[in-house]
Amino acid sequence: DAMVIQNPRYQVTQFGKPVTLSCSQTLNHNVMYWYQQKSSQAPKLLFHYYDKDFNNEADTPDNFQSRRPNTSFCFLDIRSPGLGDAAMYLCATSRQNWGREKLFFGSGTQLSVL
């Protein structure tokens, strides 16, 4: 049974055209994370929500925004995608904050920017 679900699996957008990626979870976890992973690199944290509290990483570009309307759903908005934003975007959850619990990842959304 899928526990962290990301849609779509593949997303193609145009340079500068806003795009939204979605993540849902059935685990009822408090924390949801968004990671960016470029080819052959480690995942890089963009931001996370602890419940409704939003925590942005200092080096996350302003072009990236997130919304969490309820416990189950979290969205990643890229306002004006550039070619450098092409990557795999991974959503993850944990029961509590940061490594005190296991992280569970979705299968990711591969974003292409044309």
Add this chain to the structure above:
Amino acid sequence: GIQVEQSPPDLILQEGANSTLRCNFSDSVNNLQWFHQNPWGQLINLFYIPSGTKQNGRLSATTVATERYSLLYISSSQTTDSGVYFCAVDFLMDSSYKLIFGSGTRLLVRP
């Protein structure tokens, strides 16, 4: 900041062989996790192991926190073990916990 180094960066095995992957970290950490990323990109949590040894089937992991390293053992490797193995450590920085991934070990198991 904390450094997380994994070795080897790349590994090729014949099916049935055993291997050991290593993760070194430069500072005291609160926890350590091992992940497997399959060729389709899915990251699976293998172990949550701040210290000691755990086993799960053909995989086992040992973390020696005082010496700042962790080992992942793969025995009787199978082609489905192929992919990238990441260790990730979390530690307290600026009053919040940060999860830092190593650069990964890319494993290819040949039939």
